[in-house]
Amino acid sequence: MNFSATLRIALLALRINKMRSALTMLGIIIGVAAVIVMIAVGNGAQARVEAQIKSLGSNIIMVLSGSMMSGGARGGSGSQPTIFEEDATAMMREVDEIQAAAPTLRGAGQAIAGNANWSTIFYGITPEYLEVREWPIIEGRGFEPAEINGSGKVVLIGQTVAENLFGTASPLDQVIRVRKVPLTVIGVLEPKGQSMTGQDQDDVLLMPLSTARTRVLGVTQSKARSVSSIMVKVKEGADMATGEARMRELLRQRHRLQPGQDDDFYVRNLSEILQAQEASSKIMALLLAAVASVSLLVGGIGIMNIMLVSVTERTREIGLRMAVGARGRDILTQFLVEAVTLSLIGGLIGIVLGVSTAMLIAKLAGWPTALSAAAIILAAGFAAIIGVFFGYYPARKASRLLPIDALRYE
Amino acid sequence: MAALIQVDGLAKDYQMGSTLVQALRGVTLEIAAGEFVAVMGPSGSGKSTFMNLLGCLDQPSRGRYRLGEQEVSQLSSDELAQVRNRQIGFVFQHFNLLARTSTLDNVTLPLLYSRAPLAERDARAKKRLTQVGLATRMDHHPAQLSGGQQQRVAIARALVCDPQLVLADEPTGALDSHTSLEIMALLQQLNHEGVTIVLVTHEHDIALFASRIISFRDGVVVEDKPNTPTDAAALLNIQR
Numbered sequence: 148m149n150f151s152a153t154l155r156i157a158l159l160a161l162r163i164n165k166m167r168s169a170l171t172m173l174g175i176i177i178g179v180a181a182v183i184v185m186i187a188v189g190n191g192a193q194a195r196v197e198a199q200i201k202s203l204g205s206n207i208i209m210v211l212s213g214s215m216m217s218g219g220a221r222g223g224s225g226s227q228p229t230i231f232e233e234d235a236t237a238m239m240r241e242v243d244e245i246q247a248a249a250p251t252l253r254g255a256g257q258a259i260a261g262n263a264n265w266s267t268i269f270y271g272i273t274p275e276y277l278e279v280r281e282w283p284i285i286e287g288r289g290f291e292p293a294e295i296n297g298s299g300k301v302v303l304i305g306q307t308v309a310e311n312l313f314g315t316a317s318p319l320d321q322v323i324r325v326r327k328v329p330l331t332v333i334g335v336l337e338p339k340g341q342s343m344t345g346q347d348q349d350d351v352l353l354m355p356l357s358t359a360r361t362r363v364l365g366v367t368q369s370k371a372r373s374v375s376s377i378m379v380k381v382k383e384g385a386d387m388a389t390g391e392a393r394m395r396e397l398l399r400q401r402h403r404l405q406p407g408q409d410d411d412f413y414v415r416n417l418s419e420i421l422q423a424q425e426a427s428s429k430i431m432a433l434l435l436a437a438v439a440s441v442s443l444l445v446g447g448i449g450i451m452n453i454m455l456v457s458v459t460e461r462t463r464e465i466g467l468r469m470a471v472g473a474r475g476r477d478i479l480t481q482f483l484v485e486a487v488t489l490s491l492i493g494g495l496i497g498i499v500l501g502v503s504t505a506m507l508i509a510k511l512a513g514w515p516t517a518l519s520a521a522a523i524i525l526a527a528g529f530a531a532i533i534g535v536f537f538g539y540y541p542a543r544k545a546s547r548l549l550p551i552d553a554l555r556y557e
Numbered sequence: 558m559a560a561l562i563q564v565d566g567l568a569k570d571y572q573m574g575s576t577l578v579q580a581l582r583g584v585t586l587e588i589a590a591g592e593f594v595a596v597m598g599p600s601g602s603g604k605s606t607f608m609n610l611l612g613c614l615d616q617p618s619r620g621r622y623r624l625g626e627q628e629v630s631q632l633s634s635d636e637l638a639q640v641r642n643r644q645i646g647f648v649f650q651h652f653n654l655l656a657r658t659s660t661l662d663n664v665t666l667p668l669l670y671s672r673a674p675l676a677e678r679d680a681r682a683k684k685r686l687t688q689v690g691l692a693t694r695m696d697h698h699p700a701q702l703s704g705g706q707q708q709r710v711a712i713a714r715a716l717v718c719d720p721q722l723v724l725a726d727e728p729t730g731a732l733d734s735h736t737s738l739e740i741m742a743l744l745q746q747l748n749h750e751g752v753t754i755v756l757v758t759h760e761h762d763i764a765l766f767a768s769r770i771i772s773f774r775d776g777v778v779v780e781d782k783p784n785t786p787t788d789a790a791a792l793l794n795i796q797r
């Protein structure tokens with residue numbers, strides 16, 4: 148008997164038992180869809196962490212102004228100015244591993260442009276800041292040296308600020324008032340999206356450090372040249388730990404700290420935190436994939452159950468087929484083709500269901516999902532293998548029956 | 558005439574727990590091509606067991622069986638399948654049609670297992686359905702047919718591969734007397750066309766349509782005699 152006849156027989160048998168065929172497929176449909184959705188969700192979460200690492204810039208170390216013993220009381224982070232603009236320049240000069248160190252002053256306030264106003268945060272920065280954060284300007288220009296040194300009344304704005312203050316109009320050359328200081332918009336920053344803590348990184352104003360210090364914050368003499376943080380970028384290929392250790396040593400020297408005395412600054416290695424998060428999101432993705440595989444396996448066992456029941460239920464039919472000339476292997480191929488057809492159709496429906504569910508999740512719940520061709524092929528291939536594997540046992544059982552035993556079966 | 562069927566000391570035992578049931582205890586006989594044989598006997602006398610062995614559905618415990626040129630007891634299970642497909646047509650008491658499957662697909666079934674070309678299948682199945690008077694019922698499912706019609710579908714299926722031998726085990730057992738008569742007329746007509754028929758029945762009236770009656774009791778042949786067959790078609794005409 149040729150293959151097209153076998154296929155015809157198997158398809159006919161499946162069509163005749165629509166309900167049973169549908170039930171058999173259900174397990175595979177759910178299994179395949181689950182694999183695709185879960186892998187998409189897992190990959191999506193991982194991709195988000197990776198994107199955050201990229202948006203932050205890789206190899207970043209944050210140095211924050213720390214507590215200092217003053218009158219026996221220990222202040223919180225940033226309560227006393229302990230790090231200075233010069234610390235940043237010294238780092239760049241003396242630590243080989245450091246590519247750039249960006250001193251920043253942070254502040255918050257209302258930004259007013261015409262009738263619009265928007266509460267946001269601002270940073271006083273040096274040009275190193277954009278280098279460290281790998282943050283391009285998509286419209287307009289960056290700061291001129293004269294503006295950096297001479298407290299220029301200029302500002303770079305994030306996408307969110309641009310939208311809230313100017314809508315669709317071009318913000319370039321418009322004037323924003325921050326704490327009554329008028330600043331001219333010279334550029335718009337590339338959108339960066341959410342940070343790992345869920346903050347909108349585009350809700351920001353960047354101005355020259357000197358402008359922030361003297362014009363906007365109006366810092367007192369005692370705090371002159373102090374900054375709230377220094378963002379450090381370690382050179383590509385250089386060892387983060389060595390860089391961090393040498394930088395710490397330099398800062399301790401510069402701050403004249405005795406051995407045994409606590410640091411008067413905080414060091415945060417953000418990449419490390421993100422990498423830990425990345426690792427945990429990888430584990431989550433793996434777990435999701437494992438759960439999905441189990442559901443696929445359960446689907447496969449469902450196929451085997453129904454195939455077994457169907458073989459038993461159809462024993463007389465098998466007997467009749469043998470009586471009219473079916474060989475054992477004809478019966479075997481028929482049942483195998485039935486199983487494979489079911490799992491392939493189920494697999495296809497599962498793919499459609501899985502892909503659309505993943506897209507729906509991304510759309511409705513706002514979760515990032517990343518569909519991968521590999522996951523889809525894997526799930527579909529697995530479905531086919533399950534069909535053959537679990538279809539084989541009952542099929543072989545059926546093919547070994549003596550015709551008369553099958554015919555007499557009650 | 559050359560013997561189509563030759564059995565020699567054919568026996569079949571069934572093991573039922575600790576007891577051995579000797580369903581067939583050494584049957585030796587010949588059936589020539591073109592005969593219409595009725596196998597008679599009380600229930601449990603081994604008629605069906607004998608038929609199943611003739612039909613290569615079961616293996617004998619002892620004895621030899623020759624069908625045409627072939628020594629059946631030496632064939633592999635694939636070769637037996639081919640013998641069933643090419644040389645034997647079965648008609649069962651309970652029709653054994655595939656449910657929810659059209660009449661035409663039911664009759665085509667044996668052709669799917671032979672190497673009949675696709676183009677031929679439908680034509681051959683339709684020809685046989687027309688022959689049994691069901692040309693207008695090709696798309697019906699078994700559940701939409703009467704018992705007599707279902708048995709005719711089964712006969713068309715038995716004939717579709719042009720077998721030399723048709724084995725019918727109580728084919729009228731589930732039918733009323735008028736429908737039984739119609740089925741017997743059909744079998745007689747086939748026999749006139751040259752098909753050898755072996756028919757199992759426990760009803761004497763039905764056996765009288767055959768040209769030879771073999772009686773079984775307790776697994777052995779107790780009587781084997783020729784018979785002048787009653788003409789089923791003529792009886793039908795009288796009833797009308």
Ligand SMILES: Nc1ncnc2c1ncn2[C@@H]1O[C@H](COP(=O)(O)OP(=O)(O)O)[C@@H](O)[C@H]1O
Nearest residue numbers: 571573578580599600601602603604605606607
């Ligand atoms: N599969 C089987 N297992 C055990 N005993 C059987 C089996 N088939 C038939 N028999 C026994 O063999 C004997 C003959 O049965 P069978 O050939 O069906 O008789 P008949 O068709 O003449 O009524 C009976 O006693 C029956 O119980």
Ligand SMILES: [Mg+2]
Nearest residue numbers: 604605606726
């Ligand atoms: Mg019987």
